[in-house]
Amino acid sequence: MKKITLLLFLLIPMAARGQYSANGILAIKEIHGGVVCDSCIVTMAGNVSGSAEKVSFLTPNLDNQFLYSDPSLTRELSTVDPSKFFVAMGRFSLDFYPYGKILVGRGEQIPYMDFKDLQFRTAVNGKLKNDWTDIVSLKNDPDFYIGHASADIRHEIKDVETTPAEHYHAGKFELLLGDSLNVAFRNKNTLADVYHFSIARVRSVPDYFNFVEFSSDKNFQDILNTEINKARTEQGPQANHFEIEGGHSAFLRFSNNEQYYFFGKIPRNSGIEYAIGKPENWQRLGGSEDIKFTQGYSYIYLDKPEPGKAVKVYLRYAHQRESVNEVTIDVKPLPGQPGWITLVQWILGVVTLALLAISIQKQRHKRQLARLNRKKNEIENQLQLLSGQLNPHFLFNSLNAVQSLIRQNAPEAANQYITDVATFMRTIMDSGRKELVSLAEELGIEEKYIALEQKRKTFTYTFRNECGNDLGSIDFPPLLLQPVIENSIRHGLAESVRNPTLTVTIRCDASDLIVAIADNGIGYDTSVKVPGHGLSLTGKRIALINEKLPAMQIVLQTKSSPGSGTTTEIRLLKWLS
Template sequence: MRLNICIFILTICQSGYGNQTKQSDQTRPLPFSSVEIKKTINGAICDSCRVDNFLHAEPDFSYVVIGTGHTPNRFSPLLQKIKAAYANDGLNTAIHLISTKEIDIAFLPNAVRQTGKMVQLYRNFGGDEYSNLEFEAAQNGKVIEQSTQLSTLGKIENYIIFGRKMIGDQTVSVRWPQTYHAGHYQLAVNDTLKVTIRNINTKRVVKVIIFIRPPDMATNFWYYQLKLTGNNFSNNLQRILNTVEPSNISSGDTTTMFEKDDQAIGILKYNNLGSNETLQYSFENKPDTWQLARSDNPDQGTFMVLGSELQAGKYQDIYLRYTSQPETIHKITLLVKARPFQMPWGTIALISTLLLITIGVVTYTLHIRSNKKLAELKRKSEDTETRLTLLSGQLNPHFLYNSLNAIQGTINNGNPERANAYIGHVAKFMRDVMDNGKKEFLSLREELAIEEDYLKLEQQRQAFTYAITIAANLDPLLIDFPPLLLQPVLENSLRHAFATNHTNPMLNVSIFKENATLYVEVSDNGNTSWDTEKAKEGHGLSLTKKRLAVYNDKLEAMPIKMQIKYQPGTGTITTFSFKNWFA
């Protein structure tokens, strides 16, 4: 994506050094009224080279810093806090917050001794002679320059410091008679450089100079979007150029997310940048993608314009940094809002008609398919119910056959009265079986009541004990259950597992759940595996498996599985699992 940022360059006419500027080593207009620093290349003065610098001049001690200007306005709140912390140190302390990495420091005497007397160079001289002073430099608390006498320091290389003064209508520049280069220093972000100047003899502190390089985030801007349409575009643009801030602005100090309408330009305006300060911007955080944004008239602000060519409906990251501190990068995100959808009325009418026709055809087709699917589901449901009814019809005679065998055995034992009572109990049980066997589902409580009646009938024929255990978190009245599902399993345990002599035959029915699955376990302590040995041809177990197949065909998402496992010395365990029964 090619994105262009227009840079508003607001220019003003700049004056020179006066009507005419002369540089001379012979003419010495003392005292000087200002300072000028020139860069030299191979010994020659470069008049077009920009030199960032500032002079800190006081009667007792003066110095010039090359490589940076005065503390930027954006650092003012931080500077005030730091000054307050040093307010009571009792020393003559100067604090400078800088953004650049490299600086040179040169001590600049206000007066020099010539022919036995002090000759004034700049402002009023009121301090020690520089020949009686020494300095020490410490970076982050570690001394990097031991105490060194100022008179042993040489002049700064690659720069010439001039004193300047107006004489009539001319500005005369003369090389400063004496300078002392205190060194070239490099500061990382958050570094502190402390320079201490003392009297050599008394060790009295004359001056303390502190340089701090805090993180310089390019956040001191406000954002405003300007619509490209309408009669007020020119007036609004002129207001911005005249530094009149509009009301609907967003501050870069408080937010990193901004929005822009598709038919508008976004404007980032940086105020109060120094005359030599420049910004860089990029749409990708890569070394070769940074571009320069600067203004020849910082008093009017530095502008960055985000054009209407940015892609609508997308987020665009923009990276910002000061050229003086490239390692500190600030990222903002611009959301270009999608253009409102507009369509001619004729096109809307045509599309609406086609949509109505399409919807009608689709609705009719879906209706036909839905009716076919409902009919198919109805046939499948009727078929399932028929199969269950047929299986129940086979199950009832099976129960009747087993019950008649039990009655016959009781009569053959010569106990007609017991046989009569047993016949009555069997008749009631068979009526419950025939009534409930026709149902697709009944409650688990009803199923357990039928099975318990069956077990009590069997207890009249043979001795055994049983127990039914239901987990506390289950309510059998609220659980649907296939009717007569457990009876064939109970019957096989009684007929086959306890077929041989058994001292303490026992049946257990346990009902519990795990997650959404219901489990019913029927276990006996018999010493025979009735599923694999005795009951291969059993009608009851065969019917049970067929019934489960029908239920699983109907309830595909809620399958019922039966597993029979024999453990020697323990007995047979039959487990029914009802998956998703509680979903």
């Protein structure tokens, strides 16, 4: 933040200038942590009027920017008295300043608007921000000290003492480009409108500079001493396209005096940032040192840019970084350089860039393929782990069944059951190692399991193939149905169920494969009951398969209610494509 160590003369309207002493000074300083910073003096921005029909106000801001009466930000306020104002910065305070009252207090015989009778209202883009409020109920600005001083300007102003100036803080505002703050005033006794003004934020970019081209092999200081004034474009709004000879250098020269000029008709170039080539890695013009009111210039130096190329210089203000002025400097080819050489260089450059892009794309594809392979291996390892967890779960349930047969004093049945379980375990272990089996093989495994269960519990099993396709040609995740069928037999087909029946149905719906497992058992409330270990493993397996095969999703839905049986439908989307 620049700390401009000087006090600005109070802006006096034309009607009052002849009567008010030129030694009246208004000082605005920053406040930090409730303490006034005497060296942190900022620009006196605002509109101060001695008219009895106007309300004077200040717009102090940390960007040291002024208030203007035209959207081009060039017209000084001392020559006009408008109700529409314009700013470049986005953040500022709004403080009402009773200038007429102060003039009367100093002996002036003029009418003035008494703030005790006034209320104000603010709106941004037509949306109410602050409703009618008595001005005199407001406090001082918490971020800026506003004070009066009287001094001879020939002396050091920084040593002048100040006294607090009466003012009323209406708030802090932040405007985007195109936003408009509207402030209205009324007499609180009659409710009659007495005054209004608006402040709009407009686009502002650094476009006041000298563009200087020169041919010289001298050092930088010699160029400034001998070359800088030989060929120059006068200060003013510049074109954004220039051309220089190949082998020449150029300056964009910004006047420091105009950067910090107070109330002139030339915009100030304060807070300029620039970038060369691309709008990134921005630098501050003139470096980081504070700049006072001194004669001199700041430069953007283009040292013999490459012939036949274009140089881009990007300019913006620190207080309006969203607006950028793009300046293009075309550099002509060197004299005698054939045009075909430039064309060949251009073609070679394009070919080189194309080959580089292809190489980068290949490397990117290799990295993506490596990531996909790692992900595939991780998913397959997790699927193997889950399949391994199914085998102990089935074995545990089978041992419970054997124990039940032993308790029933049926050793031969128990011995045969153990043999059948061992055979079935070998089958599911072989299938569990495979990523996919045929649907016919999966159904064969499940029918063996159902036969085992029918040895210890009486129920009817029905299989329906309504698909019409060859089930041996349809791929299917191994052992996906076993936990669902087990859940129906062990928990659904209770002894209380009459004519217990399990039905497995295969259907085809366009490219979708549907497997439905239904029982006429006791049913349950799906919103209350938590899935068992086997069904929980099945849900995890389906999630991993869906992650591995995103184009062929598996959806499991269960419908059940107490006393109405249970139907679980496994829909394999696009599985038949």
